[in-house]
Amino acid sequence: RQSELARTADLSRSTAHNMLHTLEHLGYVQRDDTTRLYRLGAALVPLGQAAAQTTRAAEVAGERIPALAAEVGLSFALAQVTSLDEAVIIDRAYAPSGLHVGITLGDRYGLFDGAIGKCMLAALEPDEADQLIKQSDLAPRTEATITRPKELSREVRLVRGRGWASSVKEFNENHAVAAGIWGSEGRMELVLLALGFPAQLGPKQIPSVGSLLRETADAITEACGGEPTDRVRQVPTTNGPSRAKGSKTA
Missing domain, CATH: 3.30.450.40 (GAF domain)
Incomplete structure (x- = not known):
């Protein structure tokens, strides 16, 4: 339930409501209108x-x-x-x-x-x-x-x-x-x-x-079921390039 999630995560009810609403919209959680309980959504699969x-x-x-x-x-x-x-x-x-x-x-x-x-x-x-x-x-x-x-x-x-x-x-x-x-x-x-x-x-x-x-x-x-290397090559994205620091070996 929303109230239990808010209490466990130490969030206000309004913050928990907004977060759950966003997650539900994205498909990461699903809400049962009868029980008002949330479960993991199909987008997480x-x-x-x-x-x-x-x-x-x-x-x-x-x-x-x-x-x-x-x-x-x-x-x-x-x-x-x-x-x-x-x-x-x-x-x-x-x-x-x-x-x-x-x-x-x-x-x-x-x-x-x-x-x-x-x-x-x-x-x-x-x-x-x-x-x-x-x-x-x-x-x-x-x-x-x-x-x-x-x-x-x-x-x-x-x-x-x-x-x-x-x-x-x-x-x-x-x-x-x-x-x-x-x-x-x-x-x-x-x-x-x-x-x-x-x-x-x-x-x-x-x-x-x-x-x-x-x-x-x-x-x-x-x-392991990966794509062949001649396919489109991508890596997860972030905000921009950085330079690793420290004394390393490679």
Whole structure:
């Protein structure tokens, strides 16, 4: 009942009434006129399905990255795309022996942060990605950071065409390769990331690792009911681009 919801949420009756009215209009709740009780609406079904699919894809990817790390001797991570301009590290795996690049769970990456950022930019419509690049100051993180809009736009088009991104000392002194995992609505939901020191992941190794990540990401996409990567590519929207802060690895 409205009165119970207002009391539980510590809202005034008028505020609770207005919120419920809006939610009912959007289909997120339904009101029984006889009992005056509210129940969840049909509009929540696709949202629940999308959340379940992302969870399933994260589980499948999480099961695969330890084997990938052992196979190629690199650090692997899984980032969840939480908005147009941000992805958060939610899982990681290291090679069973030898030195490795450390990965911090919960680290956040923006549109202009290494290989993950390039994947997010490539997931956008080309015109939208180009516009966001032009609007950014592209502040350098290292001497190798791409700071020219036209050059970064060309790089993003390359990523869009081959299905994987790389960062060679552009974000920090490490090298990284990344590929996107797609949801059922053609949205990039997750990013699969490989990290290594320059001696571990050099220019000769990057293309083969990129192909491996692309094949693995495509397999996870298909296994979890996602759209093929040649469909329209979108990510959840937010108010605008931002730049992730802090010392991270990719």
